[in-house]
Amino acid sequence: MSKEFGRGATILKSGNSCEFYTGDWKVQYPDHLKDKCKNCMMCVPYCPEDCIKQKDGILDKIDLDYCKGCGICANVCPFNAIEMKHKDE
Ligand code: SF4
Numbered sequence: 001m002s003k004e005f006g007r008g009a010t011i012l013k014s015g016n017s018c019e020f021y022t023g024d025w026k027v028q029y030p031d032h033l034k035d036k037c038k039n040c041m042m043c044v045p046y047c048p049e050d051c052i053k054q055k056d057g058i059l060d061k062i063d064l065d066y067c068k069g070c071g072i073c074a075n076v077c078p079f080n081a082i083e084m085k086h087k088d089e
């Protein structure tokens with residue numbers, strides 16, 4: 001089923017893209033496996049949406065409100081600590 005979208009390209013004030021939670025576009029999502037994660041932060045700069053958050057040298061969370069489910073983070077993780085799952089899983 002397709003989603004109804006309003007008119008695009010409406011920038012009423014700077015930085016208003018934060019108000020659009022585009023994470024529901026995705027069909028798969030990254031599952032962070034904390035037991036395998038070595039906190040190397042390799043995944044952080046590769047995320048095109050800047051939604052992998054670190055705190056005090058630890059991977060804190062993946063912000064699924066903005067994640068598009070591209071899978072880049074899972075591909076670059078050298079420890080297989082991110083697994084892509086279907087959104088219905
Ligand atoms: S690349 Fe993998 S091991 Fe490194 S911080 Fe990200 S999830 Fe953890």
Ligand code: SF4
Nearest residue numbers: 047067068070071073
């Ligand atoms: S799946 Fe893509 S958008 Fe989502 S956290 Fe990973 S790299 Fe970022």
